Amino acid sequence: xxxxxxxxxxxxxxxxxxxxxxxxxxxxxxxxxxxxxxxxxxxxxxxxxxxxxxxxxxxxxxxxxxxxxxxxxxxxxxxxxxxxxxxxxxxxxxxxxxxxxxxxxxxxxxxxxxxxxxxxxxxxxxxxxxxxxxxxxxxxxxxxxxxxxxxxxxxxxxxxxxxxxxxxxxxxxxxxxxxxxxxxxxxxxxxxxxxxxxxxxxxxxx
Amino acid sequence: xxxxxxxxxxxxxxxxxxxxxxxxxxxxxxxxxxxxxxxxxxxxxxxxxxxxxxxxxxxxxxxxxxxxxxxxxxxxxxxxxxxxxxxxxxxxxxxxxxxxxxxxxxxxxxxxxxxxxxxxxxxxxxxxxxxxxxxxxxxxxxxxxxxxxxxxxxxxxxxxxxxxxxxxxxxxxxxxxxxxxxxxxxxxxxxxxxxxxxxxxxxxxx
Numbered sequence: 001x002x003x004x005x006x007x008x009x010x011x012x013x014x015x016x017x018x019x020x021x022x023x024x025x026x027x028x029x030x031x032x033x034x035x036x037x038x039x040x041x042x043x044x045x046x047x048x049x050x051x052x053x054x055x056x057x058x059x060x061x062x063x064x065x066x067x068x069x070x071x072x073x074x075x076x077x078x079x080x081x082x083x084x085x086x087x088x089x090x091x092x093x094x095x096x097x098x099x100x101x102x103x104x105x106x107x108x109x110x111x112x113x114x115x116x117x118x119x120x121x122x123x124x125x126x127x128x129x130x131x132x133x134x135x136x137x138x139x140x141x142x143x144x145x146x147x148x149x150x151x152x153x154x155x156x157x158x159x160x161x162x163x164x165x166x167x168x169x170x171x172x173x174x175x176x177x178x179x180x181x182x183x184x185x186x187x188x189x190x191x192x193x194x195x196x197x198x199x200x201x202x203x204x205x206x
Numbered sequence: 207x208x209x210x211x212x213x214x215x216x217x218x219x220x221x222x223x224x225x226x227x228x229x230x231x232x233x234x235x236x237x238x239x240x241x242x243x244x245x246x247x248x249x250x251x252x253x254x255x256x257x258x259x260x261x262x263x264x265x266x267x268x269x270x271x272x273x274x275x276x277x278x279x280x281x282x283x284x285x286x287x288x289x290x291x292x293x294x295x296x297x298x299x300x301x302x303x304x305x306x307x308x309x310x311x312x313x314x315x316x317x318x319x320x321x322x323x324x325x326x327x328x329x330x331x332x333x334x335x336x337x338x339x340x341x342x343x344x345x346x347x348x349x350x351x352x353x354x355x356x357x358x359x360x361x362x363x364x365x366x367x368x369x370x371x372x373x374x375x376x377x378x379x380x381x382x383x384x385x386x387x388x389x390x391x392x393x394x395x396x397x398x399x400x401x402x403x404x405x406x407x408x409x410x411x412x
Contacts, residue, residue: 002302009309033305034298084313088302088321090328092240093377096208096294099239102373103215105366107290115294122296159398160311166394167308170387171299177383181376188372192365 003043005083006033008052008076013148015071017058018044028144031133032167044070052076097178101185113189119182127175134168137161209249211289212239214258214282219354221277223264224250234350237339238373250276258282303384307391319395325388333381340374343367 006029010021021044022037047053054073057066072080097119104112136142140149140161149157212235216227227250228243253259260279263272278286303325310318342348346355346367355363 002300002305006305009305009312012309012312029305029308031299032308033300033302080309080312081314084306084309084321085317087324088306093237093332094208094239095377096239098373098376099208099212099215099235100290100294101376102235102238102370103218103286103290104369104372105362106215106218106286108287111291115290118293126299156311162394162398163310164308166310166391167304169390170304170307170384171301173383173387174380177379178376181379184375185372188368192368 002033003035003039004047004052005080006030006035007040007043007047008072008080008083010144011053011070011072011076012080013144014151015069017060017067017069019067021070024144028142031129032171047076050075052079104189113186116182116185116189120179123175123178123182127172127179130168130172130175134165134172137164137168208239209241209245210253210258211286212236212241213246213249213253214278214286214289216350217259217276217278217282218286219350220357221275223266223273223275225273227276230350234348237335238377253282256281258285310395319392322388322391322395326385329381329384329388333378333385336374336378336381340371340378343370343374 006025007021010016010025010029016024018041022040025035025040044053048055048070052073052075053070055068055070058069059065060067097115100107100115101112107115133142137145138161140146145161145164149160152160212231213227216222216231216235222230224247228246231241231246250259254261254276258279258281259276261274261276264275265271266273303321306313306321307318313321339348343351344367346352346363351367351370355366358366
């Protein structure tokens with residue numbers, strides 16, 4: 001149940017209403033563990049029922065209405081540590097882009113190149129998003145991080161920032177590697193379309 | 207239905223019995239699209255029922271028994287091209303190792319480093335396996351590839367080999383990037399455990 005771990009991790013930055021949690025999820029932990037809102041609310045209720053979260057009503061608006069605010073209960077904190085303590089299980093590769101590329105001989109003319117350009121566009125967007133995230137973490141301006149850091153000593157803050165930047169640097173390196181891979185694929189397709197024109201070994205005088 | 211595409215792609219190398227298909231799946235296309243045997247057999251039967259595959263009984267053993275051999279029907283070949291023609295949809299990131307690393311402040315002492323070492327071991331193994339695969343493809347000794355190449359002209363063979371090597375080079379680059387990322391994480395953990403000892407900027411004379 002990794003969504004559960006992601007929710008525990010987010011709530012370790014401080015109590016949140018369900019509404020705020022969903023908003024902060026998509027702008028923080030959701031970048032490394034995506035989950036649709038429709039999964040988050042029922043999971044919060046289950047975690048509350050199991051005693052991992054405590055809750056209290058907080059005022060909402062001006063008409064005396066309330067919303068439920070969730071906080072990590074001691075059992076939730078223990079579950080967070082337990083999650084970090086478990087060995088990670090790796091799933092075997094299921095990569096649709098790699099599968100596609102391995103059989104490009106079946107792609108109609110131009111389609112393989114279009115696929116690789118879409119791959120580059122996808123990871124270019126992720127690369128930019130990740131760069132912004134790393135900047136907001138390093139400058140400590142990311143609101144979820146700022147809230148979290150307020151709970152710790154300066155030395156601990158430094159470590160927390162480094163861990164988060166480290167995680168996003170892995171995402172950045174992955175995006176950059178996918179872009180480089182797809183560019184290499186475009187080169188291969190070009191070589192196949194125009195054999196001989198881009199091979200410097202065949203150039204006169206070399 | 208990407209398992210379906212993987213099965214069509216494998217069968218485009220020539221007809222196979224269900225038994226041989228399962229064996230070849232795990233040593234070829236299964237490296238980029240893993241599927242358990244228990245999913246493969248029912249999917250083959252569904253594809254046959256839908257007219258994507260033709261079948262014929264082939265002799266099995268010495269007692270007059272037979273096995274079912276499957277082959278791409280024209281509709282299966284069309285489905286393979288149609289698959290390559292569809293734009294790829296990208297799923298949002300769900301990376302358990304990155305999620306873990308982003309909250310390493312919750313990991314008991316030594317556990318984060320153990321997790322990163324397991325990450326390195328996992329991707330080291332994948333790296334080696336991928337290197338063997340690339341070698342078997344480049345030397346055209348991989349049996350599934352050799353069988354496939356026999357169906358094509360020499361020029362087409364060259365392209366087919368390049369596409370497959372390209373796909374596995376992406377897997378290799380990914381494995382190497384994950385290893386480099388985890389090594390960087392181990393360095394960060396060491397810096398935190400022993401502050402100042404590994405920072406050359408603080409060394410005298412620099």
